[in-house]
Amino acid sequence: MVETILVFPAGLPDAQRFRTQAQARGARVIGASSLGFDAAAADYEAWETLPYVHEDGFAQALGEAVRRCGVQAVFSPHEVVSGVLADVLETVAPGVRLIAPNPALATERDYEALTARAEDCESRWFALSDGQPPLTTIERAGLLRLLDTIPGMSDLDKAAALIGAMRHAPEGDVVEIGSWWGRSAALLVMLARRWDIGPVLCVDPWANSHLDQGVAVLDQASARISAEAAFRIFQINLAPLAGGRLNYLRAPSTEAAQAYRPGLTVRTDTFGTTAYEGRISLLHIDGNHAYESVAADAEAWVPRVKPGGWIVFDDYVWAFGDGPRRVGDAWLERLGDKVALAFVIGTALFVKLAP
Incomplete structure (x- = not known):
């Protein structure tokens, strides 16, 4: 079964890297943004426009987009957006998993591992x-x-x-x-x-x-x-x-x-x-x-x-x-x-x- 993943905001560099890797694995990747125009839309096979995470109606719009597109997982490289998704996703879209929550912490861990490698080097x-x-x-x-x-x-x-x-x-x-x-x-x-x-x-x-x-x-x-x-x-x-x-x-x-x-x-x-x-x-x-x-x-x-x-x-x-x-x-x-x-x-x- 092909997994459908929603990427939001989809135009960030880390989002684009994730899209490329996920598509190479055979996933269906849908992009989303809160911008009125986002040039990254052309890179995705489907596109959704969502309110900004701090606006009223974001959670409801997210849930509707997830159901409409058959999304099984959501990825966000943005620390603020990822935090909001962690708070609301289970409520508006039960069973939909959040991929790599807390991206800032993941980055810090990556650099800690890099420093350890450098010490060994x-x-x-x-x-x-x-x-x-x-x-x-x-x-x-x-x-x-x-x-x-x-x-x-x-x-x-x-x-x-x-x-x-x-x-x-x-x-x-x-x-x-x-x-x-x-x-x-x-x-x-x-x-x-x-x-x-x-x-x-x-x-x-x-x-x-x-x-x-x-x-x-x-x-x-x-x-x-x-x-x-x-x-x-x-x-x-x-x-x-x-x-x-x-x-x-x-x-x-x-x-x-x-x-x-x-x-x-x-x-x-x-x-x-x-x-x-x-x-x-x-x-x-x-x-x-x-x-x-x-x-x-x-x-x-x-x-x-x-x-x-x-x-x-x-x-x-x-x-x-x-x-x-x-x-x-x-x-x-x-x-x-x-x-x-x-x-x-x-x-x-x-x-x-x-x-």
Whole structure:
């Protein structure tokens, strides 16, 4: 049975987010407002106009709308409206449930949980004596909150490790091989700006022809997604954050490596002009995970990392193969005594070069 939900007031941003999620679950969503004209009406399959909650006749009008539309549940993101609904709904519409009452309290609880995550996000796995001043809990919470708005695979452990690595990184370019929707790129550019490390360069072809990794279930999933859409989503996510400190080369990493050099300037319509040093402070390798691709990425870019810099082999522990691990192990052996520190956090291998 399809559930019918009334959203009131339906034009608020949280109401619109709820509508999208509820419709995706198959619910029938009806919007309501007290405004004489509300542009949000066009977004709902049905619409009701109700009195303001402080006006006489609100409760009666609400009950009539609920019965007329066959409503089983009501959602309001507005603290005042939600409180009135909690007081009158059982009387005018017995059995109709109020979804997520007291939204302000829910928001406070969300931020308490976010603060707890931020406290856990202080890197506990390695300690270095030098480096930039650490982020405060509030700063880490702000970073995590923004990351939560960007889809992607980077988890709390990896975020904490990247924060620690960037805190102890030399000045230079931050290069990411494989950015997709931009989740880790967002974290990197915020940290690079916070500690004035250097600009971020995202290298990704954003092309379906480069997605096959030789694993059937992954390649089947890749065939169902759009790299062009991912490229647009990446730009949307990073546009408010770049500020002249991030840009991209839309190309396979081996081709982009031929263009990367001291004095490189990249200009794009979305991010404007960004100048690069041509030497890498932190290299994040997270492109195609097939062994040959990871090996080519590392061969093209690892030699550009500065002394004291970092190399991050993402998915060193990978459920679908051992390409990143084989490449990471080979480079650990190849670098030898140039490695000052190496460890695995979550699924990523972090390697810090000696100064």
